[in-house]
Amino acid sequence: MNSQLVMFISQIFNGLKIGSVYSLVALGYTMVYGIIRLINFAHGDFIMVGAYVLMLTAPAIIAMGMPAWVAVIPAILICVAVGVIVEKAAYKPVRERGNSMTALITAIAMSLLLENGAQAVFGADYKTIPTVFSIPSVNFGALHISGDTILTIVLGLVIMVGLQLYVSYTKRGKAMRAVSEDKEASILMGVNINSTITLTFAIGSGLAAVASLMYVAAYPQVSPTMGAMLGLKAFVAAVLGGIGSIPGAMIGGLTIGLIESLTKAYIGTITAGIITSAFSDAIVFGILIVVLLVKPSGIMGKNEGEKV
Amino acid sequence: MKKSILSTKQSYLVCALGVLALFLLVMAVCETGLASPYIKGIMMTACIAVIMTTSLNLTIGVLGQLTLGCCGFQAIGAYTAALLSKLIVAQGIAMSDMSRFLITIVAGGAMACIFGVIVGVPALRLHGDYLAIITLGFGEIIRVIIQNLKFAGGIGLSKGQQGQALIGIDRLANLYVVFWITVLTVAFLFMFGRSRYGRAVKAIRDDEIAASASGLNTTYLKVLVFAISAFFAGVAGGIFAQYIGSLNPAMAGWLNSINYVIMVVFGGMGSITGSIVSAIGLTILPELLRAFSDYRMLVYSVALVLVMIFRPQGIFGSWEFSLSKFINHLFYRGNGPKRGRAAVAVEGTASTDGVASTEDNATPDTAAGADDVSRLQDGVIASAGIAGTGEGSAGVGPDPNAPRDGGAMQEGDDRR
Amino acid sequence: GCSGGSLSENSGSDSAAQGNTITLGSITTNSGTAAAYGEAEVAGFKLAISEINKAGGINGKKVKLESMDDKGDPTESSNAFNKLSGDDSVLAVLGPTISATTAAVAPLADQSKLVAIAPAATADSIESGNYLFRACFKDSYQGEIAARFAAKTLKVKKVAVLYGTGDPYSSGTAESFMKEAKQLGLDVVDQESSSSADDTEYSSQLQKIQASGAEFLYAPYYYSIAGPYIIPQARSVGFNGVVMGPDGYDGLKLTDNVSLYNKVYYTTHYSPDDKENSKVADFIKSFRSENKSDPNTFSALSYDTVYMAKQAIEKAGKNPTREQVRKALAGSKFDGVTGSFTLDKTGSPKKSVIVLEMKDGKPVFNSTVKPA
Amino acid sequence: MLDIKDLKVSYGAVEALKGISLHVDDGEIVSLIGANGAGKTTTLHTITGLVPAQSGSITFNGHDLLATKSGKIVTLGMAHIPEGRHVFTRMTVQENLEMGAFSLKDQSGVGKGLERAFEYFPRLKERRNQLAGTLSGGEQQMVAMGRALMSNPTTILMDEPSMGLSPLLVKDIFSIITMLHAKGITILLVEQNAKMALSIADRAYVLETGRITMEGDANDLLHDEKVRRAYLGA
Amino acid sequence: MSEPILKAEHLGITFGGLKAVSDFNMVIGKGELVGLIGPNGAGKTTVFNLLTGVYKPTEGEFWLDGTKMSGKKTYQVVRAGIARTFQNIRLFRQMTVEENVLVAFDDSFSYHMGAAIFRTPGFWKQEKKKHAQAIDLLRIFGLEGYAGVQAANLAYGQQRKLEIARALATGMKLLLLDEPAAGMNPTETEDLLSCISTIRERFGIAILLIEHDMSLVMKVCQRIQVLDYGRTIASGLPNEVANNPQVITAYLGTDADDGVADDVATGKSSVDGGADTAESDAADKKEGAR
């Protein structure tokens, strides 16, 4: 294989590596946004919570002779608990009394609370996490593709398909969609609004725990603020893909990962050094803006144009 | 019908006197040394926050569009002002500090305004969370660009260093001048809001389709509002640069913008006086919380959640504090203003305007004479910088899921 | 007047420190993304102050730490500084943490005539030469030394750099490295950047660096980024050359596989295995017992700033004014855990640089470079 | 049977219902008429728990509805076709209908229910895969009715089912109502089209600004002079 | 009829394959009141959306008073003289009744931002004048007493009227009313009817009216056009249209006059018949569409 090509393919996989993590996180955003129209700013911080649980439980699990990734189970439990508590204690009362702007501020406040709470408990310093997977990388001649990357992508796809099927075909899934559209009418159909929303949060937070496992597999370090930028990028991914759309979250995440990686790799050469890889964040947002202007509902989003 | 004892002109006068009194108070504490540099610094920061918050409220509260990029414009204004100020000195152009300060902040505002238009024209085709995310994106792009400009780092201009904080900006901001700039900003926003422009903007917030079907050029108006907000954010940035003396690109980041959004929502969307109070309050609050040192941000975030739960419409709701009305109230207490008149006028009647409905015209039988129109428009004067407290009646945000959720069941909303 | 530019009423009052305690103010970044650095600094302050108090204080007076968080926000740091300067018992301010907040505090320090000693604000541009001092190298200094080390000691030919544009520390050191490298005739074969210094994914840039045939990579980032991200990612794209960094590498966070960190060098202030400097061994020992972790640069530097302040206050006399403290500090010579140095005209130290090499996950002394 | 006693409801300071009592016996069509804003919708909303009551009682076949969770009411056999239709706009017509059967324990009857709904409203069959949000007003009303029938209710509350429908469809809707009645389903019907409502109802109540001002046999009311003047147009 | 106010030729629009309106032609003369009727989903509201620039026609053009309007933006069309109401009431809910009207006056305001900011005498003069005009306009609908009330708090019928008042405030030549009587009882409908005749007398405007209440349509419309599946199936004088067999099968039902009550009486006895009719009607419609 020609070395340029190897380089290009490796860059694609570099993008898929972070992109698949974004996808997993974006799925959580999309689930929650889809149903209560709330940008759950604290979602990124759920990932941080999951990562701390992994950090604390992984050594014990390894000591018990089990593979480290089993630690994802306590992580899911704790994340679901945190997600449900946040929903019940903060989002629900605000949803009942306030408006969408109030809810957004509450989400931001929850995010601050989790970050500073984690700092108070664990300290601000970074902590490394033991290796969770030891999957050998796959080699094609000069091309090395990390096993974690492939696992994350596959896992993301499986979760996406599973969620999509769940939401489309099961009764609970349909209830979620109904609640997302019209709460009163859902009540009249006999849907229990609160338990449906709680379930959505539970799923979203559980996904955050899975995402945190895949994240620390690739980036083995935790800190109280680790979720902030990750959450933002993943949210951008969800919007790019079409927020509320489950396949959209997946596509958005992978797209953002690819854009990041390819701009870091090639933008300097393409623009003869005028724009450097330092602009990669700006370019990601630039592309988001262009996509939204061309297709305001995102890549996979349904046009919700109001009928007059 | 309750008659105001103050004519429009008188209420303007009352308000002007109120502002003047406040200014004299500020001057008194400064000149006598009662105010430490610490206090003065906080007053300066509060003024900047008031300019940012009231102007952002125009976009968020009055136009009803959530933007998360206000600090991008603030940063543009700040860098423009700082670099221009340095340029003036470098070119050896002689002018007084005061005129240099004023020229540079206006230039900062103008530059931010230009960018506001450039960003607003495409962005405002989107709504709600999409607009939020797109403006957030613009803020981040501005941050990255400034970060990579060679002349905007280090000591700047030709000797600049990429990636460094911009330092050595002459600290020309004078509290008295900044005070008056803040007053002018608030006055401008108030007058704008109580004119045909303000009405049009509120109409767009309530129903954009109906607004265009009423002959409003909604695109133009939205961009206009955006540009005005950007202008004042730029002015605030220019003041900030020349108060703090150094700048770094991180100021354009979305986390800072969110701070101002919090101030707007906290104060009450659409309420200028609410914004003023909350900008000042939330500037002072973290300082008061210094006592909690390590747990400061924890306390802050818990406090924020509690306010959102127990006072979701913000401290003022959509209500405006008015000095003249307050005075009116003092004089009329004996007569007992008629509360809860006709069924239609009670509760929820607090219109976004807080003027027409809560003032004289709330009574169905108002045969509002020509004389009343002035009061209708201006009976309430937001007295700049005067913190007042009071209960606003339940204001309803521009969101269709607002507390009146049952209302969604009424026809007219069915296809939403 | 009320202008921010002419506030001098509170400065240099002679009543300062007449009570039974001496207050040292500190301004650090204790929340937000840079909180880890501020936290490490506070740990250093606290350790030094408790030692001082155990040993009888300064001039027989107990030392109190008045600690303020600035969230990494220049406005907050100036408010905090103003608050401290309004308190007459404060004789010196330790901090701020990062260059952006330090830049905002520098003019205030001059204005209120209260010294600020920044432990780790390294940007070249914030030198004031008046009331702002620091305990760390400036960026350009470390960059130059790394270039010389590459050319003279490692004798490599092809070098590459990777740095974060959003961070003055990272871009500042990288810039001076490149300048010096070119002067020394090294071939800078690739120059890559990230948009911030706390990204997690650098594989794309590293892949290009690997493809450029570089033998040596200068990657000025902090311990938390270089350790778990940059070095393992560099190795995983097949880059087996030398990776070198500045003192931000101190306390490098390692992943399980310590062999990845071989051929990693960094410039810093002290060597943990320096048996001669007893201060270093003591510092590391007591830091470990207080904090159950190893100190990093931030803690070491902040530990020294406290002693710098102590030395200056003692030298200034029994009940010194703030101006006297400044006079005593300027140009003084100091021996601390981060080395022996003299403060130059700009308030920055001239000190020797130690190059450490990672061996099996432990930093090992390599060489010392004396100040020019 | 449905029994409401001295029901009071307020929205903040607005007293929408000032103590109304009414009852609907099994198998009856009872019509509730009144001007705009009289409180008709509020009455229905309170019955199905969308709006909390201030005081009073509502019992349905022995169940205390005010103590029943709102989502559970439909399982007692009561369906509510809300004013303004409230279809799920981003679901297809068929999915909307399927949502109507959400409360059924046994989902096997859904297919038959669908067929029946398409029988009543052939138009919906044509559009079964169209998003309900893009339907015209009349089509949405059909979806709302069809959806309510999916839960096999014994009692249906209808809020202005004829609003916005073409004359032909109004007739259709009313004939469906009478047909449902013939099948023994109890109906509480709120209508602006008082003439038609009264002509198919057994009994009727007149609601004026939160109070019941008249009640009685539908036919009597249809010929009452006051009612004619106020609600039937001279 | 001299120069027509509105002339539409071959207007059509497609939504993702669905031809919502096709080959729509219409001429409305000065001061005329024309009815637009048709089954639900026939495309009536869509015609309004085309005529007000909410949707861009995929084919055809239309003119207002001789000026081509197709392709213009909504606000341009409105300023040129076509105003409308909405099937689902769209008021500025948080604004007062008077403000709702003042917003629609916006185009006729002439003061600029400077005047507003500095509160020039011109500003006061105009605000005063427009206030008086707004009250005048509200008086027609009996709403002058509610000038200061928040629009959302009006009763439904009043909201409908306010919408019409707001449309009138744009100073239009052609008023499009989309089911103004929906949700009103016959008494309220009659009240509305008198409002409509008042405004026709006062302003001499042309009106295009969508309405399902046939008694109203028959009473006020001079001509009627009937849509079904987006196509015009009949047009002409009310009587002609009402007796058109196609209109009867598609829209009015077998008993075309307003004797609904009797009709239902029959429906009551022959329940299944009703459903059957609906089905066969639908089948007919389908054929009509292809």
Ligand SMILES: Nc1ncnc2c1ncn2[C@@H]1O[C@H](COP(=O)(O)OP(=O)(O)OP(=O)(O)O)[C@@H](O)[C@H]1O
């Ligand atoms: N969510 C709400 N908040 C405040 N007031 C409300 C709300 N919903 C209804 N109201 C008020 O309660 C009263 C009764 O309203 P309701 O909708 O029950 O009337 P209705 O008889 O159904 O009228 P319509 O014929 O217009 O449907 C009205 O005065 C209305 O303004």
Ligand SMILES: Nc1ncnc2c1ncn2[C@@H]1O[C@H](COP(=O)(O)OP(=O)(O)OP(=O)(O)O)[C@@H](O)[C@H]1O
């Ligand atoms: N934005 C849209 N996207 C897709 N289809 C649409 C859209 N707007 C209208 N339609 C379709 O066009 C057809 C005509 O709709 P329209 O609203 O014009 O009907 P209408 O004649 O006003 O009916 P009604 O009397 O029930 O209001 C309907 O079948 C509707 O589904």
Ligand SMILES: [Mg+2]
């Ligand atoms: Mg109703």
Ligand SMILES: [Mg+2]
């Ligand atoms: Mg229609």
